[in-house]
Amino acid sequence: MKTYLILMPIFILVVLQSSILPLNLLLALILIRTALKPDRQSFYLAFWSGLLLDLAQGTPLGLSSLIFLLASLFLFLYSKKFEASYAPFLAVFVFLISLLYYQTVFGYLGWQKSLILSILTFLFSFLWQKFLVRSFR
Amino acid sequence: MLPFLLSLLLFFFDQKGWLLKFKGFFSYPLVWSTGKIFNSYQGIKEGFSNLGDAQREEQITQLEGKLRQLAVDQNQLSSCLEENERIKKLLGSPLPPQWHFLEARVIGQGEQMKIDKGQREGVVEGMMIISENILLGRIVSVEENFSLVEKVNSPNVKIPVIVKKPGQASVQARGLLLGQYKDKLFLDRVLQGEQIQKGDLVITSGEENWLPDLLIGQIEEVLPKTAELYQTARVSALLDYQKLRIVFVVIK
Numbered sequence: 520m521k522t523y524l525i526l527m528p529i530f531i532l533v534v535l536q537s538s539i540l541p542l543n544l545l546l547a548l549i550l551i552r553t554a555l556k557p558d559r560q561s562f563y564l565a566f567w568s569g570l571l572l573d574l575a576q577g578t579p580l581g582l583s584s585l586i587f588l589l590a591s592l593f594l595f596l597y598s599k600k601f602e603a604s605y606a607p608f609l610a611v612f613v614f615l616i617s618l619l620y621y622q623t624v625f626g627y628l629g630w631q632k633s634l635i636l637s638i639l640t641f642l643f644s645f646l647w648q649k650f651l652v653r654s655f656r
Numbered sequence: 657m658l659p660f661l662l663s664l665l666l667f668f669f670d671q672k673g674w675l676l677k678f679k680g681f682f683s684y685p686l687v688w689s690t691g692k693i694f695n696s697y698q699g700i701k702e703g704f705s706n707l708g709d710a711q712r713e714e715q716i717t718q719l720e721g722k723l724r725q726l727a728v729d730q731n732q733l734s735s736c737l738e739e740n741e742r743i744k745k746l747l748g749s750p751l752p753p754q755w756h757f758l759e760a761r762v763i764g765q766g767e768q769m770k771i772d773k774g775q776r777e778g779v780v781e782g783m784m785i786i787s788e789n790i791l792l793g794r795i796v797s798v799e800e801n802f803s804l805v806e807k808v809n810s811p812n813v814k815i816p817v818i819v820k821k822p823g824q825a826s827v828q829a830r831g832l833l834l835g836q837y838k839d840k841l842f843l844d845r846v847l848q849g850e851q852i853q854k855g856d857l858v859i860t861s862g863e864e865n866w867l868p869d870l871l872i873g874q875i876e877e878v879l880p881k882t883a884e885l886y887q888t889a890r891v892s893a894l895l896d897y898q899k900l901r902i903v904f905v906v907i908k
Contacts, residue, residue, distance in 0.1 A: 538690035538764040539697045566659035570666070575686040576766060577797050577804045580675055581667030588659055625767050627811040 525552055529568045537575035542632055545572055546587065546620060547613050547640045553591045554609050555647065557598040565591040578624050586623060590616045604648065610641035676775065680800025687802050691763035691772060698901060724894050728789045730822040731857060731871050755867075758905040760785075760803075765898055769793060769805040773905060779803050784867050784906040790894050791815075791860055791870040792903055803905075807897050808872055809835040816863040817843070817872065819856045828852055830861065833872060833891065841873050841891040848887050852878055858891050867906060 525548070532545040545568055553561040569584030576583075594612070597603050614637035621629035669675050758777060764770030773779050775798050785792045785805050793807040806813060813835040819828045829850035834842045846852055856875045862868025873891040881887055 534686065534689050534693055537686070537766050537770070538694040539766070541766060562659050566663060569663070571686070574679060574683040575690060577683070577768075577770065577799050577802060579667055580670035580679060581663040581665070584659070584663040585667060588663060621767075625812070629767075 525564065529564070530571070533568065533571045533575050536572065537577075542636055542639075543617055543620060544636070544639075546590075546617060547636050547643075549587050550590055550594060550613055550616065551604075551609065551640060551644055551647075553594045554598065554603040554644070557595045557603060561591045561595065562588060582624060583620075586616070586620050604644060606641050606645040606648065609644050610637040613637045613640040676800055680774075683799060684801060687763065687770075687772075690770070691761070694762070694764050695901075698899070724788060724790070727822065727857060727871060727874065727894055731789065731820070731859060731869070733823060734820055734825045756907045757786075758907055760903050760905055762900050762903060763802065768796065768810070769807055769897070769900075769903075771803050771805060771903060771905070772801070774799050774801045774803050776800055778907065779905055782865060784870070785903050786870060786906055787895060787900060787903050789871055791867070791872050792895070792897065792900070794866075795905070805903075807835070808833070809841055809893060809897065811835050814864075815866055815872065816861045817858050818861045819843070819846070819850075819852050819858055819875070821856055828856060831886075833858060841893060843875065843889040843891050844886060846887045846889070848881065848885065850887075852887070852889055854878065 528548060529545065532540075532548060536543065536545055549561075549565050549568055552564065565587035566584045569582075569587040570580070572578070572583045573580045590612075594603050601608075603609065614633050617633035617636050618628050618630060621627060621633065666675070670679070758773055758779070760771040760773040762769060763772045769785075769792070771785070779795060779798050781795050781798055783795045785795065791808055793805040793810070793813070795803050796806040797804040808815065811834075813833075815833040816830070817833045818830055820826070821828055829846045829852050831843045831846040834844055836842050841858075843852075843858060852875060854875055854877060858872045858875065860866045860868055860870045860872065871894060873893045876890045876892040878887065878889045
């Protein structure tokens with residue numbers, strides 16, 4: 520998968536998330552991307568998308584980047600020994616990171632939103648592995 | 657390693673307030689586009705709702721407007737009554753300060769409400785946001801060209817309130833209003849001996865840096881009494897926060 524293909528969805532999600540979308544889909548996208556392709560570029564994507572999100576949302580600059588980076592780093596290290604793109608694992612991981620994100624950035628545990636996000640992550644990563652992975656290889 | 661260091665540095669500088677101009681410059685196109693998207697989305701949403709049953713929708717909107725106006729009038733009346741009584745009793749006591757308002761457009765409804773007025777227009781953290789004498793929230797973050805508002809239904813928000821019967825000056829009860837999202841609010845810390853019932857108005861008491869006498873909602877249901885010291889109630893907001901386009905910042 521070409522890296523630049525993910526830049527447009529990142530920008531769209533940043534704009535949507537800071538205007539009308541109550542879900543942190545950008546976090547899920549970054550983590551799914553890292554799980555599917557754990558490389559050094561994941562860190563740069565996590566950094567820049569977090570920065571863009573902070574700029575658009577008005578949250579403290581660097582905070583989203585830091586959370587995205589830490590989560591990506593964990594996935595990167597995990598993927599060296601285990602299968603990080605395993606759908607149930609990824610869903611639980613996204614749920615936990617999303618809870619951490621809401622607590623750190625907004626001061627409360629957005630567990631309902633985190634749950635929806637983890638279900639979406641599960642569905643996406645499951646479908647990706649079942650049907651889409653071959654066409655992108 | 658570099659992105660981690662950069663993030664930490666940026667966070668540190670931002671906390672010190674050294675990046676305000678930088679943020680203002682780079683966030684401008686993003687804020688502009690989020691504003692455009694939000695307005696288009698609101699337009700589309702309204703368009704769709706009108707498609708369903710335009711006449712009924714209009715009637716409901718009109719009735720909701722009238723209901724709000726009535727609640728506002730009742731609150732103003734009761735405030736006037738109370739004020740008169742106070743003035744009669746305490747001649748020479750200071751009148752409430754004059755408030756000034758700054759009109760602002762809502763440009764985003766993500767986790768927090770985003771308005772198009774920021775530091776440039778003199779907005780500072782802690783200012784209240786209202787619409788038709790109804791409290792919507794408080795400014796929690798100010799950038800150069802926009803601000804973030806923590807709405808009263810946010811789970812973080814705790815507002816000391818008083819409960820009044822519509823059209824009456826006397827305070828029925830005191831309590832603490834807690835946000836619960838989706839325009840739902842929760843009234844807690846009302847002593848068991850105090851009388852509250854469906855339809856009572858929930859108004860800011862003016863404590864903990866919240867402005868006084870601002871309407872927040874109406875009691876929807878008093879929850880069954882338990883053995884606890886306090887009684888609780890569900891409160892419905894008087895406005896649909898998601899539909900707001902224009903709000904006012906209160907500048908004292």
